[in-house]
Amino acid sequence: MLVFAAPTGVRSMDDSFSTRALTRLTFGPKPGEAEVLRRTGLPRWLDEQLSPADGQDEACQRSLDACRLRIKYGAGDGWTAVEEMRPLASLTKPIDDLWPLSDGKKPFAGPERQFPRLEVTAATLIRAVHSRWQLREVLVDFWHNHFNVNAGEQAVAAALPSYDRDVIRRHALGNFREFLEAVGGSGAMLVYLNNRSSRAGSANENYARELFELHGLGRDAYLNALYNKWREVPGAQAGNPAGYIDQDVYEAARAFTGWAVEDGAGLGGEQRLPATGRFVYVESWHDNYQKRVLGREFDPFQAPMDDGKRVLSLVADHPATALHLCRKLCARLLSDDPPDSLVKAAAQVWTENRRKPDQIRRVVRAIALSREFADSQASKVKRPLELVASFARATAVDFTATNGLIGELDGSGQRLFGCPPPTGYPDRNEAWLGAAAIRRRWTLLLGLAENWWKTGPLDTGLPFPGPVTAQEATDGWQRALHGAAPDPAVTQAILIGMKLDPAATLTPGAKDGDAKLRRLAAYVAMAPRFQAR
Structure with missing residues (x-):
């Protein structure tokens, strides 16, 4: 159950570090996970996360199996009209089965040719929220961006499920030399x-x-x-x-x-x-x-x-490859400009383990256990995928991916598997802080909180089993979403903006109470402390 503890003043360093570590090494902590990490210890947690077993992720698999995406198009030259909800069937198909979609001479409607991209996008969102193996999902996102392909091209879209499954996911924690060959020989990259x-x-x-x-x-x-x-x-x-x-x-x-x-x-x-x-x-x-x-x-x-x-x-x-890749990994996990000391130390681990089958796993572990990682503060702006997943995880939404959410995410500046240049999306803060970008980020959060795209209702009865005042609710959402004691300035700004009396009673389960509690969650998530990791 998602229950907010009463504020206890200054949090311990262990609590603070656990929250920060999970914010960077996962798509955001779920309720109670920071406390579990504090008890378990980071080394043990890393050992488990860096040895994922798909057979032990049943909840995520159920969410993947239950997901349905809408596909609709009219009749055309060689095909009949279609309007239906489809499962994510392409995720397990070999490339042979999907390759006919790349042939412009074969009679397929445009939505059919692009449907594999939508399926992989939906699966990416679901895994980011529900997967037990969060660190792998973070690294899969990193490697997809590093080895970017644009599935806007129909042949790349047909090859994308295989590329995601057999190349990126298979090698995300493995050996970089083997990874390079898998990428270079993949249909998507070729x-x-x-x-x-x-x-x-x-x-x-x-x-x-x-x-x-x-x-x-x-x-x-x-x-x-x-x-x-x-x-x-x-x-x-x-x-x-x-x-x-x-x-x-x-x-x-x-x-x-x-x-x-x-x-x-x-x-x-x-x-x-x-x-x-x-x-x-x-x-x-x-x-x-x-x-x-x-x-x-x-x-x-x-x-x-x-x-x-x-x-x-x-x-x-090449030594330059070790430095280049380790700098990118450190930038992903720490800050735009990570300390040179950490980059060089990680590059040494990279080079010493270049013949090991788990080279990448060893490097990531070394970065996460470094003093520089422990000492660093939240400074990275969450990209839209991270923002969506972290909000859904923090609020314990029974999340699923939908066409509406995918469309909104596409418009946010991070169209998954649709970045045209081979550089992939930028991983520096300035790329995500323009006025238009911030407005789209806020729209994503408000839409998730109010379930605009049918991604799953936010159950206000989980954090608030009974009536609460508006101030208690705002403070409670801050503890849950920010992983820290409430900031009075944030509380005051939100209550004034919503024209809510701090002492006003909000009742979970009541129409008006639910509406205000959900909107409060969105506004708390718009605050800088949640936008950064």
Whole structure:
């Protein structure tokens, strides 16, 4: 039961830290979870969270099974009209079953082609609220943004359930080198960054460039403004270049020629690839001649896929990759500009464990147990997904995802799996603090509190078993949502804004009482203390 304790003055450091830790390592604490973490201890909690077992998340699975999304469209050329509520059936389907949706010549209505994106979006919201394995969900969100693909393109939408299930979720806590290969060979990424069309003699540079700039070494390691030839890059002639230049990108693009998708493309004569959406290596499309990447010579005519795999290993093992990825992880879990001491310490753990199957898990654990993590204060603005999930969790809403909520989230600036540039959505505060963005954030909270989109009613009888005064309710919501003693200034501002007498009685279960109690929850969530993590 969600019950608010009476205010006790200054909270202990342990209580404060437990709340802050859960706000960063989960999508927000549920009632009572901070106390459980305080008793259990962070190391033990991390050990459990970093070893998730899907078979032990029955409640979340029930929510996924119960979810239904509306799909509606009129009759067209080759299809009949449809209006129905559908389960999230695509989540478990192999890419072969969904790939026909990518074929523009086949008769599918537009909503059918985009429905897999809606299903993965709904599942993401449900897992963010209900999953027992919250830290994995936080990291899945991180990696989806790091390895961004835009499912607005119909072929990427068809590949998205497989990409989410078999690539991002499978490797989110694993080994980064293995992760890179899974991403590079995924239908979603091969389509999104055009590598499926890369051929010997006309190599497409898109994937290779983002592999260096975004997925691996990072922009700080791009040294083309300083050096024009590979030999000039410090350390290159010894095989350990300080960074990369355009020549590395061009050569790496050649290494990935022939990495393609079974999309029905012609192979010459009457031969064609199957149309399954699965990865395929086409030897005749590969540039087999010698190459040089990051100061390393590649002999000609290597075994199938060896050129590309070697590039992935060079990228994964480069010191700049360790720093780039660890800085991003620290920025996600601490602040926009995390301490250099923590980034370097995490990078050392990253490098020491680069051959371990649980490399990422070890790095995240080291960050979460660091002194810098313990000492840091709330400074990150929650992005819309985090805002929705944290409010639903804190208020114990029996949440489900709906078309209406997904539409509102799309308009909030964080259209899940629909970010056009490969950079993904920004993870810095200034990107989410414009006047229009803040107004959309407030709309999300008010809509959730008042159940505009049928995502689940907020049961005011859980926190308030009996009548309360308006001031008691406002203070109670602050303790629940802010994880701290009430701020009198916040209480006063909300009561004045709602024109409520502090002594006015609000009765849960009564129409007027419920309406005011729910709106109070939304307004408390609009306060800066809830907007930050």
